[in-house]
Amino acid sequence: MSHLYGHYGAEGAGYSQPSALLPSTKLNIPSSLRRKELPALPRLSEPEVVRHYTWLSKRNFGIDTGFYPLGSCTMKHNPRVNEVIAQIPGIADIHPLQPEHHLQGLMSIFYEMQVMLATCAGMDAVTLQPVAGAQGEFTAIRCIQEYHRTIGESQRTKVIVPDSAHGTNPASASMAGYDIIEIPSTADGRLDLDALSAAVGDDTAAMMITNPNTLGIFEKNISAAALIVHGAGGQMYYDGANFNAILGKTSPGLMGFDAVHYNLHKTFSQPHGGGGPGSGPIGVKSHLADYLPGPLVGRRVLALNEKSNVSDAWYYNWIEPTKSIGKVQMWHGNSGAVVRSWAFYRRYGNELETMSEHAVLNANYLRHRIMEEAKAAGVSDAFTDGAPVDIVKHEFTLSLLPLKESKGVGAMDIDKGLLDHGYMAPTVYFPLVVPECMMIEPTETESKEVLDAFAESFVKVLAEDAKVLHAAPKSTPVGRVDEVHAARNLWLRHEKGRQS
């Protein structure tokens, strides 16, 4: 083991700094505010820091390490040029309070992203400010809330979510002050229109749903659902977590949605960084556009004799929406992520459709290969389809319930077995509507060879002895981590002398 808090070199072991412009004795610090004892931080030299974090990195699994079929998370390859671009001083070293004429290049990129995202989703206006998917949800729901208040319909206090929704949907709507109505899915994992009709009323503010849904299947009745919600005076909100499946094929706008969030860290390859940063812009139809958090980037024709170092035609300027809900982040959101995603989208341009085609091709192919391999190995009774459909979109679900009942091996055990085969494990126990659920999303950036090999490994794991799987993983830096112990015996920071 390497411990940061195991390093205590001599005083000043870290990197040395140039001297201050004034000696510390000259500083005007009220005595009660001068820190009495230095923080008890470890002392490391650069060689120790570099080795420690390199050691840690070797104990971590990323897309670069191997196949990462984490359903609902769209773990696609992160092109490296995007990282190079994000370090150009014209994004890394600029400040949001600089005047517009210092920022024309970035503002033109923002403008292009606003247009591209609106185009792909069939929306009329986009803000790039929300910094994560959940924050995008919250922002859009707040816009809907202010819209209803403005048109005199503040009695709309309920938000409807299907029971298969991501947890952030109800959490975000609840944070905005809404009551949540959860409606059940049909037996085949789809939206239940009867349940929806029964749930809507003049207290309905919005329905939040993703399509394809969390089972990876397309909600064919989405237009009918939109009619029901709109008929009751509610708004339709599209959770963009599964947007990767449909670019260029359909759009939330065509399906009847009023608002949508995008996950740039899923669909547009912002690296997820072990938990973040993300970026969660939202798009809305024109009736909600005035409520967006500002400012947005607009543009006007250059005046005669006016010059721009970016465009021969346009000057980019900030625009404050007239009835804005206010801000959700201090500045303009995760601009570094927006620039990376801009570089990603430029790679595909008007062929973004090809990206979605390959995401769906890979998901269906992998699903097919798993079935085929399971049949050949005589283990196809170990699981059932999460949803009885011929084709899926970008991901699919399996229920490991039969295996759980026959061998006592659950979805989590299969996950841990897969770790021993060198794969990141799929999402399990979500959506909650599929028992012993396993959710697999390969993304478009995996080769046929990887998919074939995974299908074979998956079936091998299914056939493994229950004892082996209960003890898995064995080849990882640590074995199964005792999460109950962690919660009952809280140890949340370095404490000198603490052993357990």
Added chain:
Amino acid sequence: MVDQLPNLGREQEMLSAMGMSSIDDLFSDIPEEVRMTATLPLPAPQSEEEILADARRLLGANVPLSERVSFLGAGLYRNFVPSAVFQLVNRGEFLTAYTPYQPEVSQGMLQAMWEYQSMICDLTALPVSNVSVYDASTAAAEAITCSVRVHNRKASQKNTVWVSELLPPEKMSVIRNYCQGSDIILKTLLHTADGHVDLASAQSAAGSCGIYVEQPNCLGILDEGICGLKQIIGTDTALIVAVQPTSLGLIEAPGNYGADIVVGEGQPLGSPLTFGGPIYGIFACTNKYLRQMPGRIVGRSIDGEGREAYCLTLSTREQHIRRHRATSNICTNETLIALMGAIHIAMLGPEGMRDLAIRNMAACQATKQRLAAIQGIAITHGEASHYNEFSITLSAPAADALTFLDNIGIIGGHDLGRWFSSRENELLICATDQTSAADIDALVNGLESWLEVIS
């Protein structure tokens, strides 16, 4: 032609394995009436070389602060970030990982975040830290809602939190958005004419759920009075203090004067400005708030063989378990940027943190002294102790001075009139460890020239 797809050209092979003949078969479940019929009206795909050239052209048209003499801070601060930070966080195992739901193969990031939590605890003198929220403004908002969840039952001022009036309106706007859903009443904590918290006003906060102050505040003022606030408000009202984390090697840790929750903008530790995002919000607290706090927390545990192992813990607070009853909707956070902060702190160590604070404060004070000597410029709240920034009062709008300075290649600071209408003649000036004596000379000369022009 796009180039990121390994199976390009092999579609037929894969389709026929599935008994299908065309890609369209895979989308036959999308009803006709919602299908997009035309190609997306976007430009043609580009190669890496073309994208890089465009990025260099467009981003190269911006004006980075490194190309100018700059005194702009106002919530984001340019400090030197050691090279090792960038090299290490760009390791693909960190960069391209998801949230560590599978702890057995995520020990690296989990341990790194546990160590981050430890360092934040050491800096703030509090026992608990999460692994970051989005930024300073959302950290402030989450701290306020958290204080209500913890204290509302006993509070005599129900649902009420007192917030310092010296907050940038952008931050206040975020706080309002986060608070309106739970009907939280935000009352204004006044400041005296010298820029310090009005202790009489603080007295009125006793019995509420919380009080939110900043140390230093948005005018750069370090306020001794904040050290006594806990005695004024008592144990049943949360003392929430926002800090500038680079100051904590020199300035007292809020945990040592009774702060219950400490938040702040992590950016100056580890991260370039990046136009204000991605950056990271610090959130630390006492044990009393642990089960009501937002965000991910890493715990140290053991594996089946008793070996040291780390995992996410206390997840029952979070949206994926608790859904609409979660303490926050946060899921994705700013882990990688917090990791940059952690590596920066690791490179500094205790004395390095102290020296960094001295450099920031010394640069600020040296600038202040030089400007104070200029006829026609008054240091606003000049007697106060300042960290990183201070305000000067001019005889004309600060916006005019900024335009003049911009024309001679100096970014002079932030026009305080944009934050507070009564301060349109005030310029907020920021100096950091990157400010040199020559920069200060340039600012002094620039302001003197401007004063000549307007006189």
